[in-house]
Amino acid sequence: MDIILNHSSMIPIYEQLMDQIKSKIIQSVLKEGEALPSVRTLARELRISALTVKKAYDRLEEEGFVTTVHGKGTYVTASDKQLAVEARRKAVEDAFTKAIDKAKAVGLSKEEILEIVNIIMEDES
Amino acid sequence: MISLKNVVKTYSDFQLNISMAIPKGRISGLVGKNGAGKSTTIKLILGLVKPDSGEASVFGTQSCKLTIKEKEQIGVCLADTGFSNQLNILDIESILVKMYPGFDKAYFQRKCEELKLPKDKIVKEFSTGMKAKLRVLVAMTHKAKLLIMDEPTAGLDVEARNEILDMLRNYLEEDEERTILISSHISSDLENLCDDIYLIHDGKIILHEDTDVILDQYGILKVNEAQYATLDQTYILKSHKEHYGYACFTNEKKYYQEKYPDIVIEKGGIDELILMMTGGYR
CATH class of the missing domain: 1.10.10.10 (Winged helix-like DNA-binding domain superfamily/Winged helix DNA-binding domain)
Incomplete structure (x- = not known):
């Protein structure tokens, strides 16, 4: 493999x-x-x-x-597509949780965090 | 497979007092500084040294009472092959054939060729690397269930070490029940091979942990005086004074990463483990 x-x-x-x-x-x-x-x-x-x-x-x-x-x-095992999608979603959630924890630790507000997300998303599109 | 229960051995200037249990199919590493008691431990397991008290056993039989049949199931690699320097590979082969019913002659010959061990040269003329490969090969070729190896990679260059480690990995792959106890100074050898690690210091096991737990969860925090003063000490195993402040050894790297995102945290390998836990960290 x-x-x-x-x-x-x-x-x-x-x-x-x-x-x-x-x-x-x-x-x-x-x-x-x-x-x-x-x-x-x-x-x-x-x-x-x-x-x-x-x-x-x-x-x-x-x-x-x-x-x-x-x-x-x-x-x-029988690949359950739903399970696979959920697992992927979970991984993304975990990554977000980590990033949000970091943001909170340096004192960013909810709005500031969302702003960062928006900026990143716009950069990509 | 191997069990040492409160085994005590006292020498005039040194006392060994250890317990360990190695189940079937486990690859265990024994690490520690020179003179910590690694070789004595191995000799106790093999019944070459008798304990003053406690019990050493292999396959459930007391080490000093192992039968010939049981001994045939053990492959041993010590500092010396035990064969005369004047013998060549062919001589050794004919001795091994007589000694071990399970000896696989074809495998031995094939391996000698692969490892480029000359058949007609006497062992005395072998290079350090060739001698080491021969020691490991001799221990493996009778398909023993248990391998006990004392520093099989000592003094070898990185390529020769990898060759020996790959031999061991192949040996393990052939039968999932095979078990190895291996001592080494070279921590990277053990990090990539062993399931768990015993750290021996001054004749005692001061730490026993799964290798991947050491690699994943252990770490060194580097903090200045001010950070150290307020540092949560819950999971700090050892701290050493440094010119910049303190180096702190933890078994919960993640906890500190989350709690103190600004602190420098390095991965803890087996080398760091030995240095920090036995007091020689610099």
């Missing part, structure tokens, strides 16, 4: 791994029923610890993207 990890990023490795597998599932690069590499295979390929891979797989399972059949492997 072509996954690119950034070891100097502050984002935990298991989270980077999760996000990339997730987007592969959402974009149907990984299809329903398809097997993910075994924990140790992916650990070897990416040169990270097996526990990190396992953590990512466990979280993906909690979120319903994959199912692990004990002793057999981890498979992509």
Whole structure:
């Protein structure tokens, strides 16, 4: 699996791994029923610890993207489009929450924050 | 797989007193400064040193009572191969064939070729890197369930180290139940391989943590005197006086990132962990 990890990023490795597998599932690069590499295979390929891979797989399972059949492997679950859309939305919300927290910490008001958002949106359009 | 329960070993100038439990399928790293007790710990596990009190066991059997059958399931890589310097690869191969019923001759020969280990040269003439590769290969080739490696990458350049680590990764991939205990000075080797890390200092385990937790949640806060005075100390494990103020080691980097967005926070790796927790931080 072509996954690119950034070891100097502050984002935990298991989270980077999760996000990339997730987007592969959402974009149907990984299809329903398809097997993910075994924990140790992916650990070897990416040169990270097996526990990190396992953590990512466990979280993906909690979120319903994959199912692990004990002793057999981890498979992509029936890709629920609604679930995928929600997951993406959640990620965006999280990013906004972080930015808003930062803005509040430096004392920006709601109006000022909204103004920043408007300016950025206008720049892009 | 490996269990040390309150194992105590006293030497005239040093006492080791540790407990650890390594389950099946786990890759554990043992780190610590020179003389911290890493090699003694490994010798206790292997039954090469008898504990004064407490219990060391492997596969549920007391270490000093391990049977030959059980020993065949352990692959060991110590500072020395244990083979005479005058032997060559072919000699060693014929010894290993007799020693281990599980010895995979074809694999051994293939690996020797891949690793460019000359068959007819005596070990004495091997380079440091070649000797190290041979030590690791000898430990792996009988398909042991458990590998115990004391500094397998010591003294090697980055390429040779990666080759050895890749050998270990391949070995692990072949059977998910395989377990490794590895000690090393080179923290990046352990960061990319081990599931968890034991930090040993003055004969005691002072920290045991999952590697990714260390990498993700541990960090160093760099603060000036004024910031330090008002700093919430809840998750500060250790602080050291610096010329600019203080370096504070935390296991909750995120908490401080959110609470003090202006403070400089660096990632904490295993090197930082050793330096901060054993008092040598500079």
